[in-house]
Amino acid sequence: MRLLHTMLRVGNLERSIEFYTKVLGMELLRQKDYPQGEFTLAFLGYGNEDENTVLELTYNWGVDSYDLGEGYGHIAIEVPDVYKAAEDVKNAGGKIIREAGPMNAGSTIIAFAEDPDGYQIEFIGADHVRT
Template sequence: MRILHTMLRTGDLQRSIDFYTQILGMKLLRRKDYPDGEFTLAFLGYGDESEQTVIELTYNWGVEQYTLGSGYGHIAIEVDDVHQATARIKAQGGKILRDAGPMNAGSTIIAFVEDPDGYPIELIGARAG
C-alpha cells in the first residue's frame, strides 16, 4: 500500500495550478473536466503518479471559496535549503506564513507558505544521509 494523493478544493483552478507549478515547481500531470458532475480534477506533483504521491486539485464549477476548517493541518514538501526556497517563493509573490528557522522544540529547519486558497504548506529541510 502507498499514499496516492492529497485532495484540495480550489475556488480558482488555474490560479492554483499556476501556484503549484510556477512557485512550488510541480508539474501538471493530468487534468480532466467532468461535465456531468460539474467539476474538474487536476493532478500535480514532482514525479510520475506511479512512483510519487501527488496533489489532486478539485474545482467544483461555480464554487469560488471554501472554509478550511480547524481539523486540517498542512502539506509538507522537502526542499534542499529552506532559506533559499522561502526567498524564491517570496520573490515570486508567494505568501510566507513562517520564515525559515528551527522547528519548535527541535533543530529541523522549517518554514510555512500559503497557497492561493489558504492551505498551509510546510517546507522541511532535506535530511542528511
C-alpha cells in the same frame, strides 16, 4: 499499499495550478473536466503518479472559496535548503507565513507558505532527522 494523492478543493483552478507549478515547481500531470458532476480535477506533482505521491486539485464549478476548518494541517515538501525555498517562494510572488528557522520544540529548520486558497505548505530540509 501506497499513498496515491492528497486532494484539496480550490476556488480558482487556474490560479492554483499557476501557484503549484510556477511558485512550487510542480508539474501539471493531467487535468479533466467532469461535466455531469460539474467539477474539474487536476493532478500535480514532482514526478509521475506511478512512482510518486501527487496533489489532486478539485474545482467544483461555481464554488470560489471554502472554509478550511480546524482539522486540516498542512502539506509538507522536502527541500534541499529551507531558507532558499522560502526566499524563492517570495521572489515568485508567493506568500510566506512563517519565515525559515528552527521549529518551536526542536532544531529542525522549517518554513511555511500559503497557497491562494489558504492551504499551508511546510518546507522541511532534506537533512532533517525522521524520528
